[in-house]
Amino acid sequence: MLDYKNPGLVVETAKVEPGEITWRSPANLAIIKYWGKHGVQLPRNPSLSLTLSSSFTDMLLAYKPKETGERDIALDFFFHQEPNGPFREKVLKFLESVADIFPFLRQLDLTVKTGNSFPHSAGIASSASAMSALALCLCSLEHELFETLEDDGEFDRKSSFVARLGSGSACRSIFPVAAFWGASGQVHDSSDLYALPMADEIHPVFKEFHDDILIVSSEAKQVSSRVGHSLMEHHPFADTRYADARRKIHFLLQAMKKGDLETFGQIAESEALTLHALMMSGNPSYVLLKPNTLEMIERVRRYREETKHPICFSLDAGPNLHLLYPGEIIHEVRVFVDEELMPLCEKESYLEDWVGEGPVQI
Ligand code: PMV
Numbered sequence: 001m002l003d004y005k006n007p008g009l010v011v012e013t014a015k016v017e018p019g020e021i022t023w024r025s026p027a028n029l030a031i032i033k034y035w036g037k038h039g040v041q042l043p044r045n046p047s048l049s050l051t052l053s054s055s056f057t058d059m060l061l062a063y064k065p066k067e068t069g070e071r072d073i074a075l076d077f078f079f080h081q082e083p084n085g086p087f088r089e090k091v092l093k094f095l096e097s098v099a100d101i102f103p104f105l106r107q108l109d110l111t112v113k114t115g116n117s118f119p120h121s122a123g124i125a126s127s128a129s130a131m132s133a134l135a136l137c138l139c140s141l142e143h144e145l146f147e148t149l150e151d152d153g154e155f156d157r158k159s160s161f162v163a164r165l166g167s168g169s170a171c172r173s174i175f176p177v178a179a180f181w182g183a184s185g186q187v188h189d190s191s192d193l194y195a196l197p198m199a200d201e202i203h204p205v206f207k208e209f210h211d212d213i214l215i216v217s218s219e220a221k222q223v224s225s226r227v228g229h230s231l232m233e234h235h236p237f238a239d240t241r242y243a244d245a246r247r248k249i250h251f252l253l254q255a256m257k258k259g260d261l262e263t264f265g266q267i268a269e270s271e272a273l274t275l276h277a278l279m280m281s282g283n284p285s286y287v288l289l290k291p292n293t294l295e296m297i298e299r300v301r302r303y304r305e306e307t308k309h310p311i312c313f314s315l316d317a318g319p320n321l322h323l324l325y326p327g328e329i330i331h332e333v334r335v336f337v338d339e340e341l342m343p344l345c346e347k348e349s350y351l352e353d354w355v356g357e358g359p360v361q362i
Contacts, residue, residue: 132359
């Protein structure tokens with residue numbers, strides 16, 4: 001099985017010049033959700049996501065050769081210009097976990113400076129953008145030191161593999177427009193180990209899609225995704241869920257190829273509500289939706305019924321509603337959002353996002 005462990009990737013420290021690498025990497029929104037995992041972030045079912053644009057993480061990785069033979073990874077860490085102990089611990093633990101893939105990390109003094117484009121407490125999961133940005137920095141550093149990842153396809157695949165080890169959903173953020181993750185007979189070359197680019201497999205309408213993120217609550221959620229995934233292990237509906245996701249993948253791929261927005265919307269909403277239904281029907285059960293989330297869902301469905309506009313919603317593992325629609329109806333939808341949904345948002349705030357071109361090195 002592909003594991004990228006490579007004891008040969010060590011440097012002659014005397015020859016390494018100090019340097020720095022910066023990547024900007026976006027969040028992504030799963031249309032078919034990844035919920036349930038095994039092993040080291042291996043998904044129980046394939047997932048498909050849209051890559052976002054304005055919700056991103058910037059990450060700078062600076063490095064210089066260590067002056068001592070100390071083997072522990074040496075890391076200084078800054079989040080929005082401030083040292084941040086808990087985040088540093090997470091990143092350090094992750095770097096230790098990938099030190100067999102990038103053994104040269106033990107030979108360098110590292111500094112990470114990072115920040116998100118979206119407000120820290122917007123209730124938006126930042127792990128996909130952050131972990132993909134970090135994986136991209138590590139692969140760029142490997143390439144800088146060893147010129148090993150010349151081929152773009154190989155660079156992306158390794159970045160996606162490494163991002164997955166940090167946070168499963170992060171492996172999909174590496175690719176522009178849309179990404180597919182998980183072994184499936186429906187997608188050639190698909191794997192549980194990394195995601196694949198899907199931009200060429202989908203209708204152009206999805207390249208102009210918008211995702212307004214309506215902030216119902218910015219409180220940190222009471223139950224983490226890690227715990228949520230683990231509750232799927234003994235969930236009474238687990239097998240049915242995984243089979244259902246595989247069935248939906250087939251119909252979603254067809255709909256996205258054709259630009260069939262009605263089927264797309266049905267699947268997106270069914271997946272969003274299935275994710276929350278799984279949380280509510282697990283043991284222990286929990287509810288992340290808020291009354292205003294449900295009110296928004298009703299209003300979106302009523303608006304669609306009345307106007308026939310192809311808008312739909314999705315949800316992540318939290319109460320905030322993602323409103324999805326093609327760019328060509330943005331003016332009409334903006335009026336609807338401002339009049340009917342914004343008053344239901346915490347501090348009347350929402351984030352405008354849209355499908356984007358994936359990470360960029362800056
Ligand atoms: O990548 P994780 O472990 O944070 O899990 C993410 C799970 C969902 O966001 C709810 C669904 C998904 O596929 O992104």
